[in-house]
Amino acid sequence: MHDPGEVKIPIGPQHPALKEPESFLISLHGEKITASSVRLGYNHRGIEKACEERTYIQDLYLIERICGICSHSHSTCFVQAVEEIAGLEIPTRARYIRTLISELERIHSHLLWLGVAGHEIGFDTLLMYTWRDREAVMDILALLSGNRVNYGINTIGGVRRDIKPEQKEKVLKAIDILEERTKYYIGLAQEESTILERLSKVGTVSRQDAERLGAVGPTARASGIERDVRKDDPYAAYAELDFKVITSDKCDVYGRTIVRLGELMESYSMVRQLIQKLPDGPITIKAPRKIPAGQAVSRYEAPRGEDFHYVRSNGTEKPDRVKVRAPTLANIQAVSKMLEDGYLADIPIVIAAIDPCFSCTDRLISLRDAEKQSKNVVTWESIRLKGIEWYKKQGIDFTILNKKLAESF
Amino acid sequence: MSKPGKMTGQLIKSLFKKPATINYPAQRSGMAEGFRGKLKFNPKLCIGCKLCMRDCPSNAIVIRKVGEKEFEAEIDIAKCISCAQCVDSCPKKALEITPEFELANLDRMKLKVVFSADTGDDTQEKT
Amino acid sequence: MLKAIFSILVFPGFLFLFIFSFVAEYVDRKLCARFQNRIGPPWFQPLADFIKLASKEEIIPLEADVTVFKLVPVFALTASIAAILYIPIGGERAAFSFNGDIIVVLYLLTIPTIAYFLGGWYSRSVYSMIGAVRSLTQLFAYEVPLFLCVLASALLADTWSLSEMANFYNHHPGYWFFNILGFAIALISLLGKLEKVPFDIPEAETEIVAGVFTEYGGRLLALLRTSLNIETVVGASLFTAVFLPFGFNLHHPAAIFLLYLVKVFSIIAVVTLLRSLFARLRLDQMINFCWKYLAPLALVQVVANLILKGILPR
Numbered sequence: 057m058h059d060p061g062e063v064k065i066p067i068g069p070q071h072p073a074l075k076e077p078e079s080f081l082i083s084l085h086g087e088k089i090t091a092s093s094v095r096l097g098y099n100h101r102g103i104e105k106a107c108e109e110r111t112y113i114q115d116l117y118l119i120e121r122i123c124g125i126c127s128h129s130h131s132t133c134f135v136q137a138v139e140e141i142a143g144l145e146i147p148t149r150a151r152y153i154r155t156l157i158s159e160l161e162r163i164h165s166h167l168l169w170l171g172v173a174g175h176e177i178g179f180d181t182l183l184m185y186t187w188r189d190r191e192a193v194m195d196i197l198a199l200l201s202g203n204r205v206n207y208g209i210n211t212i213g214g215v216r217r218d219i220k221p222e223q224k225e226k227v228l229k230a231i232d233i234l235e236e237r238t239k240y241y242i243g244l245a246q247e248e249s250t251i252l253e254r255l256s257k258v259g260t261v262s263r264q265d266a267e268r269l270g271a272v273g274p275t276a277r278a279s280g281i282e283r284d285v286r287k288d289d290p291y292a293a294y295a296e297l298d299f300k301v302i303t304s305d306k307c308d309v310y311g312r313t314i315v316r317l318g319e320l321m322e323s324y325s326m327v328r329q330l331i332q333k334l335p336d337g338p339i340t341i342k343a344p345r346k347i348p349a350g351q352a353v354s355r356y357e358a359p360r361g362e363d364f365h366y367v368r369s370n371g372t373e374k375p376d377r378v379k380v381r382a383p384t385l386a387n388i389q390a391v392s393k394m395l396e397d398g399y400l401a402d403i404p405i406v407i408a409a410i411d412p413c414f415s416c417t418d419r420l421i422s423l424r425d426a427e428k429q430s431k432n433v434v435t436w437e438s439i440r441l442k443g444i445e446w447y448k449k450q451g452i453d454f455t456i457l458n459k460k461l462a463e464s465f
Numbered sequence: 466m467s468k469p470g471k472m473t474g475q476l477i478k479s480l481f482k483k484p485a486t487i488n489y490p491a492q493r494s495g496m497a498e499g500f501r502g503k504l505k506f507n508p509k510l511c512i513g514c515k516l517c518m519r520d521c522p523s524n525a526i527v528i529r530k531v532g533e534k535e536f537e538a539e540i541d542i543a544k545c546i547s548c549a550q551c552v553d554s555c556p557k558k559a560l561e562i563t564p565e566f567e568l569a570n571l572d573r574m575k576l577k578v579v580f581s582a583d584t585g586d587d588t589q590e591k592t
Numbered sequence: 593m594l595k596a597i598f599s600i601l602v603f604p605g606f607l608f609l610f611i612f613s614f615v616a617e618y619v620d621r622k623l624c625a626r627f628q629n630r631i632g633p634p635w636f637q638p639l640a641d642f643i644k645l646a647s648k649e650e651i652i653p654l655e656a657d658v659t660v661f662k663l664v665p666v667f668a669l670t671a672s673i674a675a676i677l678y679i680p681i682g683g684e685r686a687a688f689s690f691n692g693d694i695i696v697v698l699y700l701l702t703i704p705t706i707a708y709f710l711g712g713w714y715s716r717s718v719y720s721m722i723g724a725v726r727s728l729t730q731l732f733a734y735e736v737p738l739f740l741c742v743l744a745s746a747l748l749a750d751t752w753s754l755s756e757m758a759n760f761y762n763h764h765p766g767y768w769f770f771n772i773l774g775f776a777i778a779l780i781s782l783l784g785k786l787e788k789v790p791f792d793i794p795e796a797e798t799e800i801v802a803g804v805f806t807e808y809g810g811r812l813l814a815l816l817r818t819s820l821n822i823e824t825v826v827g828a829s830l831f832t833a834v835f836l837p838f839g840f841n842l843h844h845p846a847a848i849f850l851l852y853l854v855k856v857f858s859i860i861a862v863v864t865l866l867r868s869l870f871a872r873l874r875l876d877q878m879i880n881f882c883w884k885y886l887a888p889l890a891l892v893q894v895v896a897n898l899i900l901k902g903i904l905p906r
């Protein structure tokens with residue numbers, strides 16, 4: 057029965073609230089949300105297929121460019137899986153350098169999130185101030201790795217660049233400045249009344265719902281679930297560091313803000329420990345070009361949550377299958393629950409609170425046959441043949457183009 | 466404890482501080498040393514093994530033989546992602562990365578840079 | 593007759609307001625940028641924006657009502673310009689005045705809001721309609737404290753004419769100090785009228801694209817933005833006339849005009865500071881705030897002025 061007061065409003069795929077394309081169809085009654093539905097897939101670029109056509113060394117750079125903000129997360133996760141298949145034990149100094157870059161990336165990502173959250177609630181001043189402070193981290197990352205995003209510091213068997221002693225001084229100085237600024241933002245988040253009004257009691261998801269819907273990262277930790285891959289399943293140098301897992305029991309957007317601010321403070325302490333404890337030694341070991349046959353699963357705590365890579369190799373230079381499950385895919389199920397009984401004005405901040413990165417998210421999951429209502433698994437070969445047949449029916453024949461392409465390679 | 470307008474102190478102080486932004490392109494702040502920008506090729510050290518071509522993620526570099534033990538390199542700046550993997554892969558250290566990053570151009574053909582085999586200077590046109 | 597046409601078209605009417613609105617927008621944007629530790633736009637930026645918008649094509653949606661769509665910016669602009677004719681610019685005499693013109697000025701300043709509502713509603717796009725409904729809902733929240741505070745100041749002067757009020761306060765130096773509470777409340781309500789953060793709910797960029805102005809483009813958008821800037825200047829001028837009417841006994845017209853400029857720019861500076869400090873409130877939170885805190889305090893100001901009118905000497 058169609059309610060005459062109900063309006064269907066599309067948020068996306070193009071919308072100033074979203075930094076990346078995504079489609080939310082919201083049904084409104086006045087300003088209250090009655091129903092919402094999510095549709096993904098606008099950023100699908102065929103990365104998993106492209107990985108199979110390139111060698112492992114070329115894949116490093118491709119996987120890094122899945123996302124700009126969590127690029128080191130994807131790169132490290134992939135390279136850990138490949139090293140596990142090849143049975144390589146990387147030197148300790150390389151593990152420490154990877155962890156250092158990873159914590160610096162977490163700092164930059166959380167500061168970026170603070171600015172974006174400020175922008176979504178109309179607080180442009182907070183955006184300008186946090187992004188100004190973020191420049192300190194970007195300059196340090198450019199100094200250490202040679203680029204502000206997409207650092208390219210990993211290679212199979214270790215890292216590519218070393219850290220010089222004078223660079224260590226600069227890192228510590230930048231961390232001191234950032235720690236002071238973060239303490240100011242923590243004070244601001246606890247006292248500024250407009251922030252408290254906009255972020256509290258918004259986007260609530262209880263602990264049971266968060267566990268049932270599979271939330272990961274700060275979204276889950278803000279609902280009281282103490283789950284962090286760095287503590288549960290330590291990788292790189294995390295087993296030798298001393299840090300706390302920050303949780304909050306507020307279960308709303310304000311809780312997520314507090315969790316991220318707390319993680320920033322923990323990251324500063326971790327960076328200091330890493331710089332102090334950095335051991336001497338080589339930074340890489342020689343890795344073979346042909347990785348022996350095998351498969352491995354690798355988990356990593358990206359700034360947004362648990363990142364999951366699966367790699368299967370078949371003894372050649374190119375991988376057989378690469379599967380990426382980004383943290384936003386796990387968190388997006390919870391968004392529909394968060395939007396229930398909310399207001400229209402809360403939509404941007406609720407979506408921004410899970411820190412969405414839709415470029416990471418769009419991968420092929422499963423195909424559902426709409427008529428037969430059944431799920432079936434299709435292989436690459438059958439999709440390709442189906443595609444050729446469909447085009448032949450339209451009168452387009454690709455054999456001439458194929459011959460030309462084959463000649464130019 | 467909720468205090469509205471907590472940022473007032475910071476805002477007033479910022480009025481008297483130097484702004485954090487600069488008037489680009491009239492003023493430029495350089496990048497850190499070791500920043501990965503444009504590639505440079507030294508033809509005297511190149512032996513034509515083409516390992517750089519094999520490892521390049523975007524097929525941006527092409528090594529061509531123009532004489533006996535003389536090679537020229539053509540780098541497509543539009544494709545190059547400045548990852549410097551070719552610098553690491555080259556066994557003779559013939560490639561080097563420079564911090565020059567302002568590489569935009571109005572003409573796409575001018576983005577294919579050829580490093581000639583004798584001098585190593587780059588000409589901006591495709592020969 | 594000639595003087596009337598000069599007042600309407602040149603000073604303090606159309607031409608003066610037009611140029612002044614660009615200067616006011618520049619001051620607002622530059623000050624906001626400095627508060628946020630950035631450089632900010634150059635002095636000619638508002639003029640450049642106007643020229644760029646005026647040279648672009650207007651695209652009118654198929655389902656929109658074309659006549660209303662095109663007339664709305666004209667109405668908004670005309671109402672704001674008409675309001676300045678009754679406000680004394682420094683000095684004691686406005687271009688036109690009669691007993692009751694303060695009500696007319698307040699009414700003329702409400703017309704742009706209604707015009708934006710009509711423009712948004714008749715654009716027939718989902719975002720514009722939601723923005724239009726929000727702008728009317730917001731009107732019910734801030735209008736009452738604003739009117740009460742302005743009328744409280746007029747109550748103390750025992751007249752409904754702005755020029756007579758300026759005359760009264762000039763002869764009784766220091767009386768304007770009793771209206772300080774009303775001044776503070778009216779400044780907050782002015783943020784609501786001008787749709788600036790924390791009350792820019794009708795034009796929330798991250799929620800409903802551009803609210804009422806979503807479907808506007810080209811010359812119509814240029815006129816709408818100019819009318820918003822002129823509303824800022826007229827609102828600030830109204831506040832100088834009502835709450836800051838001290839004259840320091842200056843007689844030279846240039847000195848009086850300079851004092852007026854200083855007062856208007858200080859009000860614009862305070863509005864800019866307030867808009868950089870806060871996040872945007874939600875509609876229900878804003879209505880709560882206005883009716884729980886602003887309206888009772890405005891009533892307190894009115895009652896205080898009534899008592900003072902009885903006590904103080906004429």
